[in-house]
Amino acid sequence: xxxxxxxxxxxxAYGSAIDAHSAPVLNALRPDALKALENATMPRKGDEDYxxxxxxxxxxxxxxxxxxxxxxxxxxxxxxxxxxxxxSTSPYYFFNDVYHHDADTLAxxxxxxxxxxxxxxxIEHPELVARHYARIAPLSNPQVALNTLLAQDGxxxxxxxNVVLERTLQLVNIMNVAQPVMAVRxxxxxxxxxxxxxxxxxxxxxxxxxxxxxxQVIEISLGEGxxxxxxxxxxxxxxxxxxxxxxxQQAAGSNLLIDGITLANGxxxxxxxxxxxxxxxxxxxxxxxxxxxxxxxxxxxxxxHNVGHCxxxxxxKYVLDDRATGAFSGKILVAENAPKVEAYQSNRNVCASPxxxxxxxxxxxxxxxxxxxxxxxxxxxxxxxxLFYMRTRGIPEHDARTLLMQAFMSDVIDGVRIEALKDxxxxxxxxxxxxxxxxxxxxxxxCLRNKK
Amino acid sequence: MNKDNDKNxxxxxxxxxxxxNGNAARSPKADSNNTGDANEDIIKSATxxxxxxxxxxxxxxxxxxxxxxxxxxxxxSQVKGEPEWLLDFRLKAYRHWLTxxxxxxxxxxxxxxxxxxxxYYAAPKQKExxxxxxxxxxxxxxTFDKLGISLEEQMRLSGIAxxxxxxxxxxxxxYKERLAELGVIFCSISEAVRDYPDLxxxxxxxxxxxxxxxxxxxxxxxxxxxxxxxxPKGVRCPMELSTxxxxxxxxxxxxxxxxxxxxxxxxxxYLEGCTAPMRDENQLHAAIVEIxxxxxxxxxxxxxxxxxxGDKDGKGGIYNFVTKRGLCRGDFSKLSxxxxxxxxxxxxxxxxxxxxxxxxxxxxxxxxxxxxxxQADTGTKMIHIGKNSRSTIVSKGISAGHSQNSYRxxxxxxxxxxxxxxxxxxxxxxxxxxxxxxxxxRIDVQNETSVVEHEATTSKINEDQxxxxxxxxxxxxxxxxxxxxxxxxxxxxxxxxxFAVEAQKLLSISLEGSVG
Numbered sequence: 012x013x014x015x016x017x018x019x020x021x022x023x024a025y026g027s028a029i030d031a032h033s034a035p036v037l038n039a040l041r042p043d044a045l046k047a048l049e050n051a052t053m054p055r056k057g058d059e060d061y062x063x064x065x066x067x068x069x070x071x072x073x074x075x076x077x078x079x080x081x082x083x084x085x086x087x088x089x090x091x092x093x094x095x096x097x098x099s100t101s102p103y104y105f106f107n108d109v110y111h112h113d114a115d116t117l118a119x120x121x122x123x124x125x126x127x128x129x130x131x132x133x134i135e136h137p138e139l140v141a142r143h144y145a146r147i148a149p150l151s152n153p154q155v156a157l158n159t160l161l162a163q164d165g166x167x168x169x170x171x172x173n174v175v176l177e178r179t180l181q182l183v184n185i186m187n188v189a190q191p192v193m194a195v196r197x198x199x200x201x202x203x204x205x206x207x208x209x210x211x212x213x214x215x216x217x218x219x220x221x222x223x224x225x226x227q228v229i230e231i232s233l234g235e236g237x238x239x240x241x242x243x244x245x246x247x248x249x250x251x252x253x254x255x256x257x258x259x260q261q262a263a264g265s266n267l268l269i270d271g272i273t274l275a276n277g278x279x280x281x282x283x284x285x286x287x288x289x290x291x292x293x294x295x296x297x298x299x300x301x302x303x304x305x306x307x308x309x310x311x312x313x314x315x316h317n318v319g320h321c322x323x324x325x326x327x328k329y330v331l332d333d334r335a336t337g338a339f340s341g342k343i344l345v346a347e348n349a350p351k352v353e354a355y356q357s358n359r360n361v362c363a364s365p366x367x368x369x370x371x372x373x374x375x376x377x378x379x380x381x382x383x384x385x386x387x388x389x390x391x392x393x394x395x396x397x398l399f400y401m402r403t404r405g406i407p408e409h410d411a412r413t414l415l416m417q418a419f420m421s422d423v424i425d426g427v428r429i430e431a432l433k434d435x436x437x438x439x440x441x442x443x444x445x446x447x448x449x450x451x452x453x454x455x456x457x458c459l460r461n462k463k
Numbered sequence: 464m465n466k467d468n469d470k471n472x473x474x475x476x477x478x479x480x481x482x483x484n485g486n487a488a489r490s491p492k493a494d495s496n497n498t499g500d501a502n503e504d505i506i507k508s509a510t511x512x513x514x515x516x517x518x519x520x521x522x523x524x525x526x527x528x529x530x531x532x533x534x535x536x537x538x539x540s541q542v543k544g545e546p547e548w549l550l551d552f553r554l555k556a557y558r559h560w561l562t563x564x565x566x567x568x569x570x571x572x573x574x575x576x577x578x579x580x581x582x583y584y585a586a587p588k589q590k591e592x593x594x595x596x597x598x599x600x601x602x603x604x605x606t607f608d609k610l611g612i613s614l615e616e617q618m619r620l621s622g623i624a625x626x627x628x629x630x631x632x633x634x635x636x637x638y639k640e641r642l643a644e645l646g647v648i649f650c651s652i653s654e655a656v657r658d659y660p661d662l663x664x665x666x667x668x669x670x671x672x673x674x675x676x677x678x679x680x681x682x683x684x685x686x687x688x689x690x691x692x693x694x695p696k697g698v699r700c701p702m703e704l705s706t707x708x709x710x711x712x713x714x715x716x717x718x719x720x721x722x723x724x725x726x727x728x729x730x731x732x733y734l735e736g737c738t739a740p741m742r743d744e745n746q747l748h749a750a751i752v753e754i755x756x757x758x759x760x761x762x763x764x765x766x767x768x769x770x771x772x773g774d775k776d777g778k779g780g781i782y783n784f785v786t787k788r789g790l791c792r793g794d795f796s797k798l799s800x801x802x803x804x805x806x807x808x809x810x811x812x813x814x815x816x817x818x819x820x821x822x823x824x825x826x827x828x829x830x831x832x833x834x835x836x837x838q839a840d841t842g843t844k845m846i847h848i849g850k851n852s853r854s855t856i857v858s859k860g861i862s863a864g865h866s867q868n869s870y871r872x873x874x875x876x877x878x879x880x881x882x883x884x885x886x887x888x889x890x891x892x893x894x895x896x897x898x899x900x901x902x903x904x905r906i907d908v909q910n911e912t913s914v915v916e917h918e919a920t921t922s923k924i925n926e927d928q929x930x931x932x933x934x935x936x937x938x939x940x941x942x943x944x945x946x947x948x949x950x951x952x953x954x955x956x957x958x959x960x961x962f963a964v965e966a967q968k969l970l971s972i973s974l975e976g977s978v979g
Contacts, residue, residue: 059568062905347897362911365878375902376570377921380893384921388906391914 013052014070015157019045022160025078032080033163034133036141040150044160047150054153063338063370064280064309066154069252074193074224076161080109098431100181100211101126103166107186107223108194110164122174129165129197140167143201147230147286148258154282155256158195158228165197170206172234179209179429186216186223186251196227200241204234204262209429214245214253222277224252231257233265235289240268240428246439249277249304256282263289263318270427272436273300273308274443283312287321294323299423301443302335302367309338314356319349319379325356328423330416330444331367340372343386347378356386361393361419363412393419413444526585531578533557536684539584543653543687546660549667556673556683563677569811569840570869570901574745576782581747583685583718642700647731648693649704652720655691662693666724670753670790670817678749679786682718686751689719694729694760703959705734721752725760727793732763734962745773745808750785758793758820763801765958766814767966770806772973777836777865780808787814791823791849799826800843801957803966805973808837813871815844818852818883825854828954830966832947832973833866833898842872842904847883847913858889859951862898863974869901876913883913891921892950894943894974944971 022029022045030038056065103126104111110128125132125139133140148155170176186194202208214225233239245253253276261267271281285294300308314323329337343354360369373386393415401411420440427433527538536557540550565576642649648659655663673683690706706721725731735752748770756762764787773780783806789798800814810833816825827843845854854874862868870889891900902919924946932942948955948967955963 062907350896360908362908365911367911368909369906370908371906371917373902373904373917373919375891375919375921376899377891377893377901378899379896380898380923381896382893382921382923386902386917386919388904388917389915390906390908391916392911 014067015048015051015053015153017073018070018076018157018161019048021076021078028078029161029163032078032130034130034137034140036133036137036144037130037162039141040145040159044150044156047156048153048160051153051156060311060340060372062340062372063336063368064278064307066254066280069224069254069278069280070157070193070226072191072222072224074191076193076195077107077109078163080163098179098429098435100179102181102183105166105182105184105194105196107188107192108164108196108225110166123169123171124174124176125167125169126180127167129167129199130163132167132169136169139169139201140199143230143232144199145230147232147260148228148256148284152256154226154254155228155258158197158226161195162197162228163195165199168198168200168208168210170202170208170237172203173205174203175206176208179211179432182210182212184212184214184225186218186225186247188218188221188223191221192223194223194225194227196225198227198229200229200231200239202231202233202237202239202265205236206234207238209240209242211242211429211432212244214243214247214251216247216251219248219250222250222252224254227253227255229255229257231259231267233259233261233267233292235262236264237262238266240270242270242272242427242429242432243281244272244274244436245276245279246274247276249306251277251279253277253279253281255280256284259283259285261285261287261289261292261294264291265289266293268295268426268428269297270423271298271310272423273298273302274439276302276306276308278307280309281311283310284315285313285323286315286317287323288317290318290320292321294321295426296323296325297423297426298327299420300327300329300331300337301420301440302329302337303332304335305333306335307337308335310341311339312341314341314343314354316343316345316349316352316354318346319381320351321349322352323354325354326423326426327358328420329358329360329369330363330419331360331369332363334364334366336368336370338370339388340374341386342374342376343384344376345379345382345384349379350381352379352382352384354382354384358386358388359419360388360390361416362390363392363416413441416444417441526582529580529582531557531581531583531685535583539685539687542584543656545653545656548664549656552668552673553684556680557685559674560677560680560684563680565677569871570867570903571809571811571838571840572867573782573809576745576747578681584687642702645698645701646695647698647700648691650691652686652689652691652722655722659691659693662724663691663722666722666753666755667720668753670755670788671751671786676786678784679751682720682749682751682786686718686720689721689750690723691721692723692731692733694725694731696726697728698726699729700731703732703734705736717746717748717750719750721750723752723754723762723764725754725756725762725796727758727760729757729760730762732959733765734959735764735766736769736962736965745780745782747782748784748807750787752785752787752814754789754798756789756791756793756796756798756820756823759795760793761797761799762789763799764789764814765962766800766802766804767958767962767969768802768804768806768810769969771808772806772837773808773835775835777808780837781806783807783810783812785812787812788817788844789815789825790817791820791825791852793823794820794849795822796820797824797826799824799828799957801828801954802830802841803951803954803958803962803969804829804831804839804841805969807839810837810839810841813842813844815846816854817846817848818854818880819848820852821849822851822853823849824852826957827854827856827858828957829858830861830951830954830970831858831868831870832861832970833863833868834973835864835866837864837866839867840869840871842870842889844873845875845885847874847876847880847885850880851882852880853884854886856885856887856889857953858887859954860889860891860900861894861947861950861970861974862891862900863894865895865897867899867901869903870919871903873905873907874915874917875905875907876910876915878909880910881912883910883915885913885915887915887917889917889919890950891919892947893921893923940974943974947971947974
């Protein structure tokens with residue numbers, strides 16, 4: 012039984028309501044998405060690239076969809092602050108999948124930068140949004156098609172030519188629901204030639220006992236020489252389900268950094284699909300996961316080098332404890348006639364308990380000869396000698412282990428290009444390993460306080 | 464019975480091996496390659512690029528009509544005088560095969576195969592079993608001479624016991640007597656079925672059940688011959704055992720089955736070589752190799768695969784779809800696969816080790832070279848079940864021309880397999896901008912005390928090294944040969960002496976025309 016049907020049924024029944032609460036540009040693609048879903052099935056466990064994650068099952072529960080865009084009255088900025096100390100950000104909020112409008116702090120800049128609700132942008136700048144919306148993420152992917160079918164809103168970031176956005180954009184996704192809901196989010200980022208921006212996305216939940224699914228599609232288009240950092244931090248709860256796919260396209264000389272961090276979650280499936288279409292483009296794809304309990308983290312990556320002279324570096328690290336399961340599948344593709352490509356991929360994993368399981372599948376697909384590509388994958392334990400050394404110096408075993416695991420994660424964190432965020436991440440990771448959940452401390456919202 | 468006799472007659476008339484055809488397939492270049500000293504051979508073949516083993520032997524071959532149905536399976540079984548249980552096994556496999564579809568997951572572009580257009584049994588016709596070498600068909604012996612495995616030579620000089628499987632039937636096994644003294648059984652599988660039915664019945668299908676995969680089911684239904692090796696307890700086989708496979712008749716498939724059993728504390732090193740004539744159409748080769756290794760026993764299995772790879776434009780060649788698997792059943796058992804793959808239009812195989820015994824060891828060393836339009840999707844599986852089991856994988860891929868070369872592997876550690884260790888290294892060398900090299904490993908670790916490592920690199924042949932050789936008067940072609948041989952040395956060193964020499968030559972030959 013395909014889990015898609017219940018959502019197409021919703022569309023058939025409430026299509027007009029969905030359209031009414033969205034924008035024509037977004038509505039225009041729904042028929043195509045519906046068509047793409049007609050014969051599609053969600054990948055099941057064991058399918059290629061879905062060895063440990065059953066998307067069909069993930070989408071199967073009877074989730075509600077907030078078609079009528081019922082808004083929350085609370086002021087998220089008051090209720091929930093997700094500050095990074097020493098870093099000033101421009102915050103934006105999603106309550107479930109409803110964009111919070113109050114925070115359009117960049118509207119007055121006057122240099123053409125747009126950071127706003129996708130729906131609003133699609134009404135105000137229909138041509139601009141239509142030019143980029145659903146252009147990178149293909150409808151042939153059922154997850155994307157489903158998102159396109161139901162997405163009514165999201166966030167739209169547009170940085171014009173040669174504009175540098177100094178302040179980091181911060182997008183805070185908060186799930187706060189009374190019954191199971193699927194949040195359908197869409198993120199569209201467009202950087203024109205020479206533009207620069209940074210974005211930090213934090214995923215939290217305030218309803219720890221309600222199972223909800225966030226279904227998000229992120230599209231990133233980088234013009235020539237553009238630079239973009241995308242940090243994605245998930246600190247949710249065991250009831251959370253997340254199916255996220257990121258699709259990026261890079262023009263010549265662009266520089267993209269993606270850092271996907273999973274500190275606490277339920278079941279997470281992240282897809283990263285990056286196409287490098289211009290020479291001298293650089294990509295760093297970093298990721299880490301710290302999982303315990305029954306957590307499941309699955310990262311799937313694809314970096315396509317469609318032209319020569321480009322460079323990519325990929326590093327994913329996992330620490331798995333208790334009965335946690337981790338999965339990594341990554342592919343590097345170098346197309347024909349793409350010489351002088353350098354592409355490196357590395358996946359390192361530590362299984363810290365007998366029941367923890369790791370599945371990894373690093374892949375290289377190379378169609379030309381003048382390249383330097385490598386990948387490596389390891390699954391193992393903490394270095395016993397190092398542990399012993401520390402214990403001989405009076406460090407208790409538990410502390411020694413924590414220290415080693417922190418050190419293990421440090422090179423993922425070191426890839427972060429914002430100093431303040433780096434410090435913050437070190438702090439969060441330390442807390443996470445120390446047993447306290449990655450509670451954002453100073454935050455008055457205390458998204459995780461219900462834990463105890 | 465009558466019906467079968469009729470079939471026999473009909474087939475004799477249809478036998479496709481007429482002398483004109485046989486000679487036509489032999490090119491003058493191939494002839495010149497067969498003479499002259501070895502060094503010139505390499506250079507010549509390197510420049511002209513013909514397949515050295517492309518001759519057709521003009522031998523009276525008994526071929527049954529094309530097509531596959533239950534009658535064919537029954538017929539094969541009957542011709543070979545097999546017992547009831549084996550016929551049942553074949554029929555079960557055939558019926559299961561009917562329910563299966565050909566898998567398509569490999570990184571290979573395989574044209575549709577018409578399984579009804581293949582003849583499933585072809586045997587060199589012979590008088591009653593030859594008593595000595597003089598009685599072996601002279602044409603057949605010439606074939607072996609060309610292959611460089613003249614039976615006399617083998618018997619007199621190298622001391623290797625050879626079991627040659629031509630098309631589907633095992634022709635002659637040398638050195639049987641000496642092996643028999645030690646209790647080593649080395650014979651064709653049909654003989655084994657006749658003489659040692661209990662052993663065969665115990666082990667056949669125990670490692671690769673007929674339900675395993677599409678080609679395993681097909682092979683189980685129609686396998687015609689192959690080798691059977693049994694090394695009794697505590698025996699160290701004094702010589703290397705070797706089988707030579709050759710497809711000779713046109714439009715036939717070869718479905719041999721090899722079964723090797725090493726009992727407690729036994730040791731055997733087994734070699735396998737393969738060649739086929741040049742033909743325009745593709746021929747199917749779907750073999751099964753099953754190996755059982757008991758307590759403290761060791762089996763070393765080496766393959767030099769040089770089936771006809773097709774011509775420069777990718778026409779013809781063998782489809783080599785083989786299931787090879789070994790079960791390290793005993794504690795401290797060891798299985799080592801070494802393969803040099805240079806032939807076949809399409810190679811699709813994963814020699815695997817199931818490491819069931821505690822402290823068992825699995826090894827896989829592979830060199831896969833593809834040129835022109837060849838495709839290879841090969842690698843291994845290491846399934847760690849026993850505690851402290853260890854495995855090593857070293858895979859070297861070399862792609863030239865328009866070829867596609869993939870490594871696909873799986874390392875799995877089950878929850879109770881404590882302290883397992885795996886090290887995987889797979890390197891790819893690219894010699895042309897139109898070739899492809901791909902790596903698809905899977906690592907599935909379910910035990911926290913295990914350490915699994917995988918490393919892979921892909922790079923172009925080093926121009927500095929070529930330049931250095933050129934500087935010293937070594938032509939680019941030879942330089943590439945040298946570099947590739949150096950690159951593959953780690954694997955070549957694992958081959959038995961006789962094979963290593965041949966494999967090195969093969970690498971140089973197969974690289975022809977890959978410069979520029």
